[in-house]
Amino acid sequence: MNADRLPGGFPPDIAQTWAALQAQLPIRPIRNEQDYEIMVRLANSLSDQLTGNEGEPLSDLFAIVSELVRTWEVHNVTIPKAEPREVLRHLLETHGLKQKDLIGIASPTVVSDILAGRRAISKKVAKALAVRFQTDVSAFL
Secondary structure: OOHHHOOOOOOOOHHHHHHHHHHHOOOOOOOOHHHHHHHHHHHHHHHHHOOOOOOOOOHHHHHHHHHHHHHHHHHOOOOOOOOHHHHHHHHHHHOOOOHHHHOOOOOHHHHHHHHHOOOOOOHHHHHHHHHHOOOOHHHHO
16 A cells, blocks of 8 residues: 555654553564464454444454454464474364375375474475464464
């Protein structure tokens, strides 16, 4: 979006305004379970404030927060707090995948060695797995 097309122009102190808003409301992209839980609580609090009247000031904010929550729920599977190989095993099972389905990331032999505990997940493979499963790379390291 072009800044000069915004109604009233682009506020010069947008970073300060955004920081002040975030200090009161934790609005941010959901990147992990903790962020998700915070956004669900925020959505619930906003919902409690709505009366159902058209044009309420908080209805758009509620819609934005709800969309963030919905997107997370659709695209993310809960990642267990476990060893990286167990996280990988869980994600394979959850997504109905086999070791051979990760051929673009690592060979079936490497995946087998990882799952058996004979090999650690390399940083390169961890990054590729994070992209494949849309999760944080730290789950695999």
